[in-house]
Amino acid sequence: MYQGKTFLDSLCKIKIADTSSQSKHYEEIFKNELNNTICPNSSNPKKYLLNWLITKNKTELIGSNTNRTVRYEIKLTTSFSLINIDDNKTVYSDTVYSSSEYNVLEDEIISTLASEKNTEELIAKNLKEIILNKIYLYIVNNEN
16 A cells, blocks of 8 residues: 555655653554654655654453453554644644453463553554554645
């Protein structure tokens, strides 16, 4: 989908905002995925800054007879904006989300933590794709 030269050139004009010093695992995954996709080896001058903020919600889905939760849903919501660096004006902004579930396993500490981290990683990668699709549609419809 992103093979058009115009869109690839436009991606190379985007700088990804950094995470905070206390960023979460899924925020780092998300930022790294964006950096690896958006023209990773370019030294072209940047025209846009992609700002983003991720919030995480964790919901209990299924409980057992022992009042223990055995399945959770994680939902990551990302608000993002594409800002023109020259005049600091927002040219496009949106909010998207992605979610997935994981099970609490018998080994509640190690296996469950690994399942939760893996779920966060999958969701962060999916969010990257959704945002790139949104940016693609914006660029196709608004850039000459």
